[in-house]
Amino acid sequence: MSASDEYRDFCRTAPDVPVFAQPWYLDACAEGGAWDVVLAHDNGRVVGALPYFHKRKGPFRYVTMPSFVKMLGPYLLPEFRGVLKKEHGLLEELIRQLPAFAAFKQNFYPTVTNWLPFYWQSFRQTTYYTYRLNGLHQLAQIEAGINRNLRRNIQKAQQQVRVVHHLPPEEFYRLNKLSFDRQGLAVPYSWAQFARHDAALAAHGARQFFFAVDAQERVHSAALLIWDQQAAYYHLSGDDPALRESGAGILLVWEAIRYASEVLGLACFDFEGSMLPAVERIRVQFGAVQTPYFFVWKYNSRAFKLLEKLKP
Incomplete structure (x- = not known):
């Protein structure tokens, strides 16, 4: 063998x-x-x-x-x-x-x-550092630990968009690519690579898409959550640059945290790191703990x- x-x-x-x-x-x-x-x-x-x-x-x-x-x-x-x-x-x-x-x-x-x-x-x-929310079984406590301004942004987004899961992987990849385009960066993986990756996750029941959609059916933001038996990981995301003012991206983070707690029954939510100052600030405002x-x-x-x- x-x-x-x-x-x-x-x-x-x-x-x-x-x-x-x-x-x-x-x-x-x-x-x-x-x-x-x-x-x-x-x-x-x-x-x-x-x-x-x-x-x-x-x-x-x-x-x-x-x-x-x-x-x-x-x-x-x-x-x-x-x-x-x-x-x-x-x-x-x-x-x-x-x-x-x-x-x-x-x-x-x-x-x-x-x-x-x-x-x-x-x-x-x-x-390096990732950022983790532990104790997801105490979701009310996690919610209370979110920065007040961030909570207001979530409530504002909830008035403008609804969260759905049924849109196809192609739509997620489109939003993901838009975020790279906005920064002048090439997407580091092709559609074929992403589709193969997504198919494996779907086959093993280890992923969920989140899409923020408005009344005109425009998709503001998208996120991909993956998981194992120990933790859920905020794996990939994307936004339409023309619709970022709605704050839908922040809403999807919260919806992914709720899903990890209420649906998956997991104790840990991992933001998959970031050493970028602007990203780090958002992780901390969600109450996540810096984890080396x-x-x-x-x-x-x-x-x-x-x-x-x-x-x-």
């Missing part, structure tokens, strides 16, 4: 593998490269895994983050977390099995708090590192 097949079996029983690391999710996101995995064992059974996505640039093969995958990194079964001697041994086993790459770059899950074995092997780390996660990297090829520095 290959490591990837063994990993598929492992994920069927492991209690809290994040959606980003599920084999079916990686299958759908591996555009332009391929994913693989190394495994750690204890008494003959798999107890840890490190999935990774790799691509080629000329003669170089390197590990990076694929589109739609916010976090990866090492995963250990709960009973092997927190006992440092055991944890170190399993992480070292995973690192030893990694094949030779020109570079390694991954965002680890926020639940990974120990990257020391990677440091011992000359990896480097930068701390590790970006871990290593260059094994000086030539590839130079090539990376020279790219636009």
